[in-house]
Amino acid sequence: MKTIEQIDNRIRDLERTGIATNEEKEKNRCRKELRLARIVRMYLEYVPNQEFVTKQLDIALANIARVSKGFYHAFPSGCTTKRKSEFMKGKGLPELKKQVDVLKYML
Numbered sequence: 001m002k003t004i005e006q007i008d009n010r011i012r013d014l015e016r017t018g019i020a021t022n023e024e025k026e027k028n029r030c031r032k033e034l035r036l037a038r039i040v041r042m043y044l045e046y047v048p049n050q051e052f053v054t055k056q057l058d059i060a061l062a063n064i065a066r067v068s069k070g071f072y073h074a075f076p077s078g079c080t081t082k083r084k085s086e087f088m089k090g091k092g093l094p095e096l097k098k099q100v101d102v103l104k105y106m107l
Contacts (some may be wrong), residue, residue, distance in 0.1 A: 001107055007041045015020040018099045040106050050107070057103040060096050 011034060018030035071087055088094070 001054060002040070002044070002105075004041060004044050007037055007044060011037050011041070036101060036105050039102055043102065043106065053103055053106055057100065057107070060099045060103065064093065064096050064100065065094050067096070 003077065014030045014034045015038065018027050018034070021027060021030075067088065071084065074087065075084070
């Protein structure tokens with residue numbers, strides 16, 4: 001599992017890279033990872049143990065699988081993209097995906 005010092009170093013590197021580059025694509029990548037790194041840093045301040053983080057990751061992945069399975073059960077013949085998006089939002093899939101990203105970044 002990553003430490004606060006490692007995350008702090010990564011944040012500094014991303015800030016330097018974002019300032020130094022002129023490419024918009026690279027700046028956006030740095031911004032996205034910076035948001036994630038800052039969330040992880042705040043989470044690490046509470047000193048979670050690796051077993052707990054791994055368990056939370058497993059639970060979040062199982063919930064994502066459950067939501068996906070529920071969608072295909074509710075709409076076996078398929079549906080429009082808009083309806084699928086509404087269904088997934090209603091089940092909290094975007095938040096689950098963000099949680100998985102944070103937990104994976106931490107490990």
